[in-house]
Structures are given as structure tokens and as C-alpha cells.
Amino acid sequence: MADKFDVIVIGAGPGGYVSAIRAAQMGLNAAVVEKWISDDGKPVFGGTCLNVGCIPSKALLEASHKFVEAKHDFDDMGIEASDVQMDVKKMMARKDKIVKNLTGGVAGLLKANGVTAIQGTGKVTGAKQVEVTDKGGKATTYDAGNIVIAAGSVPVEIPPTPLVDGMVVDSTGALEFQETPKRLGVIGAGIIGLELGSVWNRLGAEVTVLEAMEDFLPMVDGAIAKETQKLLKKQGLDIRLSARVTGSEVKGKEVVVKYTDSKGDQEITFDKLIVCVGRKPYTQGVIAEGVGVELDQRGFIHVDDQCRTSVPGIYAIGDCVRGQMLAHKASEEGVMVADIIAGHKAEMNYDAIPSVIYTFPEVAWVGINEQEAKAAGIEVKTGTFPFAASGRAMANNATEGMAKIIANAETDRVLGMHIVGQHAGEMIAQGVIALEFGSSAEDLALTCYAHPTMSEAVHEAALAVDGHAIHMANRKKK
Ligand code: FAD
Ligand code: AMP
Numbered sequence: 001m002a003d004k005f006d007v008i009v010i011g012a013g014p015g016g017y018v019s020a021i022r023a024a025q026m027g028l029n030a031a032v033v034e035k036w037i038s039d040d041g042k043p044v045f046g047g048t049c050l051n052v053g054c055i056p057s058k059a060l061l062e063a064s065h066k067f068v069e070a071k072h073d074f075d076d077m078g079i080e081a082s083d084v085q086m087d088v089k090k091m092m093a094r095k096d097k098i099v100k101n102l103t104g105g106v107a108g109l110l111k112a113n114g115v116t117a118i119q120g121t122g123k124v125t126g127a128k129q130v131e132v133t134d135k136g137g138k139a140t141t142y143d144a145g146n147i148v149i150a151a152g153s154v155p156v157e158i159p160p161t162p163l164v165d166g167m168v169v170d171s172t173g174a175l176e177f178q179e180t181p182k183r184l185g186v187i188g189a190g191i192i193g194l195e196l197g198s199v200w201n202r203l204g205a206e207v208t209v210l211e212a213m214e215d216f217l218p219m220v221d222g223a224i225a226k227e228t229q230k231l232l233k234k235q236g237l238d239i240r241l242s243a244r245v246t247g248s249e250v251k252g253k254e255v256v257v258k259y260t261d262s263k264g265d266q267e268i269t270f271d272k273l274i275v276c277v278g279r280k281p282y283t284q285g286v287i288a289e290g291v292g293v294e295l296d297q298r299g300f301i302h303v304d305d306q307c308r309t310s311v312p313g314i315y316a317i318g319d320c321v322r323g324q325m326l327a328h329k330a331s332e333e334g335v336m337v338a339d340i341i342a343g344h345k346a347e348m349n350y351d352a353i354p355s356v357i358y359t360f361p362e363v364a365w366v367g368i369n370e371q372e373a374k375a376a377g378i379e380v381k382t383g384t385f386p387f388a389a390s391g392r393a394m395a396n397n398a399t400e401g402m403a404k405i406i407a408n409a410e411t412d413r414v415l416g417m418h419i420v421g422q423h424a425g426e427m428i429a430q431g432v433i434a435l436e437f438g439s440s441a442e443d444l445a446l447t448c449y450a451h452p453t454m455s456e457a458v459h460e461a462a463l464a465v466d467g468h469a470i471h472m473a474n475r476k477k478k
Contacts, residue, residue: 013047015318019334
């Protein structure tokens with residue numbers, strides 16, 4: 001094995017493995033170091049996303065949604081499916097199989113692209129040096145023309161709710177329950193908390209979500225967040241806002257949680273508790289003292305717009321640097337730095353990164369929302385279209401939600417798109433493209449959309465920006 005590489009990437013999550021593949025495609029001699037290890041001693045690729053994040057959560061969300069559909073919605077469609085039963089263990093086994101297929105697929109991709117995979121824990125020991133300690137404790141030093149740190153993130157733990165095996169768990173533990181808890185508590189109404197809460201709510205748990213903040217999904221457009229809260233409540237999620245958890249205690253087979261809300265101190269008992277209060281960068285021990293890579297106060301590696309750290313030749317990407325903690329953001333940064341290392345000009349548009357909450361219906365957004373526009377003093381016009389007026393939504397039995405477009409009042413340029421509705425995560429790509437291409441709401445309005453599709457709601461929302469939606473009475477006064 002060569003001990004000198006043009007680029008060594010530390011961490012093989014969606015940031016790191018994508019960066020290593022791109023670097024190899026650009027003609028560089030690339031290696032990726034991964035410490036995650038399988039029972040048979042091989043490196044496990046894919047990081048948080050493939051192993052304990054995006055993919056397993058979506059496998060469970062899809063399966064649990066199908067269960068709810070079969071149990072409650074089929075009848076309405078004229079399908080008799082009596083005695084629909086769930087088998088949680090089988091659902092978990094399917095999820096594990098998908099993860100295994102994908103992580104194995106990444107191993108194949110790395111090999112096919114000529115990336116050297118190194119099992120072990122990587123540490124930057126110099127501006128051009130990485131030390132890797134393997135599973136047996138043996139340390140090897142590699143020379144690197146450039147280094148990309150893609151060490152990712154781990155769940156935040158808070159003092160009031162220390163983890164207790166199988167009872168008080170983080171997101172990883174919540175993907176492993178082998179049966180549905182009767183009473184499930186979720187701390188944190190962020191993306192992960194709502195997704196995991198939805199899975200277990202659909203599978204029969206009584207789910208209570210305790211959220212310290214007063215506002216529900218403050219990063220989402222107000223109208224969309226309000227609609228989402230209403231829909232999730234209708235499904236049985238008991239979302240308590242302004243509820244700050246102050247303590248928890250495992251008593252036998254129960255977890256007693258203390259929290260404070262506007263009425264004072266409260267107590268609630270669950271069978272299991274999921275702590276989803278955010279994630280923090282995983283940078284401990286990745287950089288040796290004296291290398292000079294600066295971290296910020298919250299432990300993120302400090303980088304510029306092109307992911308350069310304070311040391312030339314060392315880059316950092318993904319969850320361990322500022323910005324949204326999203327797989328596709330990590331991957332795009334991975335591509336950008338590989339291109340820069342290969343001598344190309346590259347940059348990213350951080351204003352056009354979509355976010356999706358994979359509840360049912362899905363919530364997806366890109367760009368700014370109406371309240372942000374207002375706070376920034378940008379005059380906007382908006383167009384909204386409800387799925388209740390969409391023929392395809394009716395056919396799909398998915399009439400809940402709406403699409404909303406925010407455009408600059410003067411130039412008509414699209415500034416944001418926010419959707420709550422079935423397949424919102426797929427539809428939001430239109431908003432991303434609109435932002436990337438600098439398109440106007442009129443450009444979307446003049447585009448021909450296939451009928452009948454859910455995306456027609458985006459078309460109608462674009463038409464509604466000027467008060468001309470066809471399938472809705474919305475004429476604006478001139
Ligand atoms: P990671 O995926 O965390 O990968 C980092 C890798 O580096 C790990 O494999 C780790 O073992 C390795 N590593 C760390 N230190 C070292 C070292 N010193 N030496 C060697 N290896 C090291 N994002 C989305 O975009 N969509 C979703 O639907 C979504 N769902 C999620 C659901 C859940 C439950 C969770 C927890 C997260 C979800 N995310 C989602 C977030 C997403 O998983 C992360 O944003 C993404 O994985 C970040 O990628 P990364 O490459 O920066 O880091
Ligand atoms: P996110 O960072 O999007 O995953 O969301 C985590 C959520 O957890 C945030 O909305 C926080 O307000 C919430 N949170 C953090 N600490 C507590 C706490 N002690 N009690 C209730 N909610 C909390």
C-alpha cells in the first residue's frame with residue numbers, strides 16, 4: 001500500500017466518501033480513513049447517514065407509513081385489508097438489510113474508483129501528515145498532499161436526561177427498538193425528533209414530544225409550520241411547546257420525566273424516552289495539538305466559504321463544520337474541496353440547500369421564508385396553493401398541505417419555496433433549481449407541468465404569486 005497520497009480524507013460518511021471518489025475521478029491518488037468497523041473487522045462506510053441516520057430512519061418511516069395506510073386508508077379506496085398486523089422485528093431486519101446493501105455498495109464504489117480504504121482512527125499530526133491507528137492499536141503515518149477532515153457529528157447529550165441502555169436512548173437507540181413502546185417520550189421537536197416520533201406513533205405508541213422552544217419548526221415558513229403542527233396533532237402526536245425538560249429518572253420499567261412549562265413544574269411517565277436535542281461536531285482527537293487548525297466555540301472546525309481551515313492544505317466538510325447538518329450539504333462540500341484540490345475553481349451556493357422532514361405529509365423547504373424576508377426588510381409577494389384543490393392529491397388520498405412560493409416583490413425572483421404535502425421532498429428540487437437558475441415566479445408559472453401531478457401545486461403557487469392561479473379563486477386586486 002502506498003504511504004503517500006495526494007489527498008487523505010478522514011471519515012467515510014456522505015461528506016468523506018463522496019469527496020474521496022470525486023478526488024479519484026479528478027485524477028488524484030486518494031485514500032479514505034474510516035474507524036467504524038464491522039464485526040468481521042472491515043471498515044463500515046457511509047457514516048451516520050447510511051448506518052444510523054437518513055437511510056434507516058427512512059426505511060422505518062416508509063414501512064410504518066405503509067402500515068398506517070393499509071390499516072386506515074385502504075378501506076376508503078375500496079381495498080379490503082382486514083387484520084393488518086405489523087412485525088417490528090421484520091421491519092428492523094429489512095432496515096438492516098438496506099443499510100448493509102448500501103454500505104457494501106459504497107465499499108464497491110470506492111474500489112471501482114481506485115480509492116484506497118484504510119481502516120482505523122485518523123488523526124492529523126501535521127499539515128501534510130495523518131496518523132492512523134488500526135483496530136489492533138498499531139499506528140501508521142501517511143503523507144498527504146492535502147487532508148480533508150469529514151469526521152461528522154454525534155448526538156448531543158444533556159445532563160437532565162442521561163442515556164440508560166434501552167430505556168433513555170438517542171436517535172441511534174430509537175432505530176433499534178424491537179417492539180413498540182406503549183408510552184414514548186421524545187425530547188426535541190426538531191427534524192429527527194419528529195421523524196422518529198412519527199415512526200413509533202404510526203406503530204402504535206402514544207407519543208408525547210416535549211420541546212423547549214415556544215415556536216414549532218421556526219426555520220420553516222410560518223404558514224407551513226402551522227399546517228404541519230395541525231396535521232401531526234391529528235395523527236396523534238402530542239406536541240408540547242415551551243416544555244423544557246429538567247430531569248429524568250428510570251424507575252423499574254418506566255421513565256419519569258420532569259419538565260417546566262407556562263403552568264410550572266410538570267411530570268410525565270413513559271416506557272421509553274428518546275433524546276433528540278441536536279447533534280454536535282465530532283472533532284475530539286481528530287487533530288493533534290499544535291497543528292493549528294482552529295475550532296470555533298461550539299467545537300466546529302472553523303472554515304471559509306470553500307471549506308479551507310486555518311492551515312493551508314487542510315480542508316474540513318460536512319457536519320463537523322458550520323452550516324446545516326445534512327448529508328447532501330456534506331456531499332456537495334466534499335465535491336467542492338476535491339475539485340479545488342485538483343486545481344479547479346469551485347464554490348457552493350449555500351442559499352440553495354433544501355431541507356426535508358420525512359413525516360407524512362413531508363415538509364420541505366429551500367431559500368428564505370416569509371418571516372425571514374420580513375425581518376430582513378425584503379419586500380416579497382407570495383403564492384400559495386392547497387393540495388385540497390389538486391386532482392392528483394385527491395386521487396392519491398393526500399389532500400393535506402400546501403405549496404408556497406416567496407418571490408421578490410420588485411423583481412419577481414424566487415427567494416424561497418416551502419411545501420407540506422405528500423412527496424414534498426421530491427417536489428422541492430424545483431425550488432432548488434429555481435434558486436440556482438435565478439428564475440422568477442413567472443418562469444415557473446410559464447412552465448408546462450405534467451397533469452395530474454402533485455407538482456402542479458407548485459405551478460399553481462407560482463401562478464398565485466400574481467393572483468392568477470387557475471384552480472383557486474385568488475385574483476389579486478390591481
Ligand atoms: P458522518 O455521516 O457523521 O460521517 C463521519 C464519519 O467519520 C463516520 O463514519 C465516523 O466513524 C468517521 N470518523 C470520525 N472520526 C474519525 C477518525 N478520527 N478517523 C476515522 N474515521 C472517523 N441528513 C439528510 O440530509 N437527510 C436525512 O434524511 C437525514 N436523516 C437523519 C436521520 C437521523 C436519525 C440522523 C441522526 C441524521 C440524519 N441526517 C439526515 C443527517 C446526516 O446523517 C448527516 O448530516 C450526515 O451523515 C453528515 O455527513 P458527514 O460525512 O459530515 O458525517
Ligand atoms: P434539532 O437541533 O433540530 O435536532 O432540534 C433539537 C430540539 O431540541 C430543539 O428544538 C431544542 O429546542 C430542543 N431541546 C433542547 N434541549 C431541550 C430540553 N431540555 N427540553 C426540551 N427540548 C429541548
